[in-house]
Amino acid sequence: MVDPGLYMTVAAVLFFIGALGMLVRRNALVMFMCIELMLNAVNLTLISAGRAMNDINGQVAVFFILVVAAAEVVVGLAIIVAIFRRRSTASVDELNEMRG
């Protein structure tokens, strides 16, 4: 059995890759993928922690997160497609109408 610490490390690395991508990329689609990456990093920690502590709740939580993430993807992608159709671009830097 692999040490849970390794899983945690991988998860942390994945999370920070996602967070970094979120901060530096401009393409809405790529930023979206970064969010998915962070989500799945968290899933990984939940599963490995559940496994290490012999608690099924960790895996149950992951299922819920997957379902919610799927729903979120549907809405998010639809918004991105709609914006792209209207503006012919998916760059978030051009979408700053909400500036105060």
Added chain:
Amino acid sequence: MIDFIWLIIGLPLLAAILLHFVGRYLGEPLSGWLASAAIGASFVFALVAALPFFDGGAEASTVLLWEWMPAIGASLEIQWDPLSALMTLVVTGVGTLIHVFAISYMHGDPRFARFFTDLNLFAASMLTLVLAGNYAMLFLGWELVGLCSYLLIGFWFTRPSAAAAAKKAFVVNRIGDVGFMVALMLVFTSFGTLTFAGVFERAPDVLTTGTATAIALLLLVGAAGKSAQVPLYVWLPDAMEGPTPVSALIHAATMVTAGVYVIARSAAIFELAPAASTTVATVGAITAIWAATIALAQRDIKKVLAYSTVSQLGYMFLAVGSTAYVAGIFHLMTHAFFKALLFLGAGAVIHAMHDEQDMHKMGGLLKRMPVTGFTMGIATLAIAGIPPMAGFWSKDEILASAFERGGWFSFLFVIGLVTALLTSFYMSRQWVLVFLGEPRWSEGVEPHRAPRLMGVPLIILAVLSIFGGLVNTPFRYTLEHFLEPVFEGISVQHPPEGIGMFLILAGLSVVAGLAGAGAAFVTYRQPASSWQRFEEGLQPLWGTWENAYRVDDVYGGMLVAPGKKAAELSAFGVDLPLIDGAVNGIAGFFVGLGARLRPLQTGYVRNYAALLLAGAIVVVAWLLAGGL
């Protein structure tokens, strides 16, 4: 019959509502005739309904129309007894004549229909007041007549003086109304009800002298406001800004007598408060002589009549204060006849003189308008107390009752007698100045005879002014018997018994009347230069009277100016900086805060994400550091 008694109020009210909506389409003179017909029908109905009282023996009855607030005895209920019947007959009878007169007088006014709407509304309000079976409904009518008075004084509201006069009447009346309202509260706390039946029957058991005096004095405050007594009389002379029929109906014959009516109606309470009654009589006597002296020196034909009305109302207060309630009501009735006649006559004169009201610019009008001249002459004799005119009998009964009461009232009797002299002088002065002597008309004025529609009411009122007094003479107290059921169980002051005493007292007042009239005739029959010298000779007294003792200036300086100061202070010293300041300050604070926080919203997703991440890191760091 009695079940339909509400029609007396209902007919004028209905006409008022109808005229309000369709009056402008009916136009002139149809809307005037409709209004006259409504109040005329009321009069006929009231006359028929009052017939049983004339036979004597008919019971007073109350008719409940609508339970308004049963818990406090405030409902719309009509009390039909000889007193309310008499008041109703005076209001509707004189009212009808004045309505008819006004059709002609208001000819050509652009708001002709609106005038009759207001006039009918007034009639309905006044009838509500006199027919009320409890104090709440009475107060309702009391306030409504005040409103109508305001509307009609300010009928020509484009004239600033008319608008100001209307406002003044309203405000001064409010002062009296406060007293009246507090009186009603006291009545309610003492009796638990406001109905006349419930209050008057139990008054001797429930009221202590102190409470009775308090209620009576507060009622006097209200009555003094409505009936223009010292010190609240100042609105009535200004009320002459209204059209003359309004002055005749509201500010001479009916509304201003409401105070007298209320005191007579509340006789059971005043019975228990002799001190309050004495106060009423004293206020009345002071008002009578005070206003009479002012009337002496007035130049405006309507101002003379206005101060004369105040003075005559003083007589009525003297009467009801001496507990001579019948005499007070009697004078109320005769005064309604001859004062309405005087005002209508003055209206006809003003009409003929092209809106000239200064008596110095009249004179010699008898030849031009004989009907007006003679009828006004009759009214002048009536108010001067020359027998056998109506005013003689009623005024003499008041003076004789005060004399019979004795003590302090003997002094008031003397004041009344002097006032009779003054009254006769200023009224004769007016008549001579207007109708006799050389014409002093302004250029271009061509007086013409009054139209027939004006003449007929004048003649009817003149007949009433001659014979109206015969209903209650020392030889035959018809009115006294008529009103007996109303004042059952209340000691009413009577004139002295016996013809001898009557002849002495009547002789005194007749001598006073003749002396005043004679003096005025002798003085004012002469050329203008002569009587002008006479008036000059009486300076500075004459000027003081002409300026009405400068009471308006005193009130203006003592009450109105500080009131305005206080209003300004609270508006610009308190309201604007403090209250508005607090509200605007709070709003301003948040506007500023928002402006400062706005740059946080950059609109770039990555900024939000970075902040989110930073927040998450802080939370995690805190947890790792052993938080919670």
